[in-house]
Structures are given as structure tokens and as C-alpha cells.
Amino acid sequence: MKHLTFVAVLGLSACALAAGIHTEAQAECKLASIEQTWIDAAIRGDRATLDQLLDDSFVETMPNGARRTKADVLVAPTLPPGSAQTLGELKVRVFGNVAMVSGVNHYTPAAGMKATSYAFTDLYVRRGDAWLVTSSTTTRGDSA
Template identity: 75%
Template sequence: MKRLLFLSVIGLSTCVLAAGLHTEVQVEATLASMEQTWVDAATRGDRATLNQLLDDSFVEAMPNGARRSKADVLFAPTLPPGTTQTLGQLKVRVFGNITMDSGVNHYTPASGMKATDYAFADVYLRRGDSWRIASSRTTREASA
């Protein structure tokens, strides 16, 4: 009887652990997709999508030291035509209802212009059933 109870506990623990890992992998995939959606929306000037992604408490620290709120982002001029942004080295770390996403944004202001790499760290928080971007910090990568 003790052996059966022990095996049941081990089996249940394994299922709980596997479910937790599955959920974490799902969250990581969701947040990676949201990062790309954010970059795409910023490139297109899609303010409706930006409004949905950014938490009302959002604050962004820019490479030049300036800080922007959600309202600042929503009312900022759109990026120049031909601008591209490509995400790389994306890493999502999940801490319950908070995540820390980091990576590099390879930004080209327009076709034929010199690209610049920006390292970023973004904090997401879960509000109910959805995730919102709470903060972002971007720094310019050193030139090679």
C-alpha cells in the first residue's frame, strides 16, 4: 500500500511539473510573439495595436536617457518609410505574473541607411488573462 501511494505521489508530481513547464513554454511563445507584434506595430505606426499592448503604467527608457509614457508612444510620429526592425537573441524569462524579455533590435531607419543594434529589456505583467508591456529599457549596442 505504501508503495502504491508513493508511486501515485510521484506520478502526480510529474504531471504537475510537466503541466507547469508546458504552461511556461506557452507563455514564452506568447511573449515572443508579442515582442514581434510590438515591433511590427511601431514600424507601421499602428497605434491601436500599441494601445492594446502597452499597459497604462508603461514607461520606456530610451538610449538617450529620455523617458516616454504610453501616451508619448501613442502620439509619437510614425517611423520613416522603409524603416525595418528585426529582433534577435530574444530570451523570455517567466516569473509567475511577470516576465523579463531581452534581446537585440536590429534597426534600419530606411533602405540603404546604416543599421544600428539596440539591446532591450522589457517587463511584461499579466493583467487577468492577458499580458501587457509595463516597461522597456533600450541601449545602443557598441559598433563593431
């Protein structure tokens, strides 16, 4: 009987571990998707989507050291027509209800112009079923 109980506990532990890995992988995919949604919304000037993605406590530190709140982002001018952003080198780390996404944003101000690379680190918090961005820090990298 003890042997059967041990095997049952071992099996349940393996299932719980597998479920945790699956859940973490789902969170990583979701967060990478949110990053893309975020830059798409910035390009389109989609303030409703930005409002949903950014936590009310959101603070962004820009490459020049300036800081913006969620309210600042929501009233900021849209990006110039023809501009583009491409994400690369995404690395997602999940720590329970907190996650960090880092990567490089290659920003092109207009068609035919040279892109500039910006390294970023974004901090997320899970509130219920939603992941919200609470902080973003960006530094200027070399031109792409």
C-alpha cells in the same frame, strides 16, 4: 496500500511539473510573439495594437535617457517610410505573472542605410490571460 499512495502522489507530482514546464514554454513563445507584434505595430503606426500591448503604467527609457509613457508612445510620430526593425538574441524569462524579455533590435532608418543595434530589456506583467508591457529600457549598441 502505502506503496500505492506513494506511487500515485509521485505520478501526480510529475504531471504537475510537466504541465508547469509546458505552460512556461507557452508563455515564452507568446512573449516572443508579442515582441514581434510590437515592432510591427510601431513600423505601421498601429496605435490600436500598441494600446493593447502596453500597460497603462508603461514607462520606456530611451537610449538618450529620455522617458516616455504609454500616452507619449501613442501620440509619437510613426517610423520613417522604408525603415525596418529586426529582433535578435531574444531571451525570455518567466517568473510567474512577471516576465522579462531581452534582446537586440536592429533598426534601419531607411532602405539601403546601415542598421544600428539597440539592446533592450522589456518587463511584462500578466493580467488575466494577457501579457502587457510595463517597462522598456533600451541602450544603443554598435552598428550592425
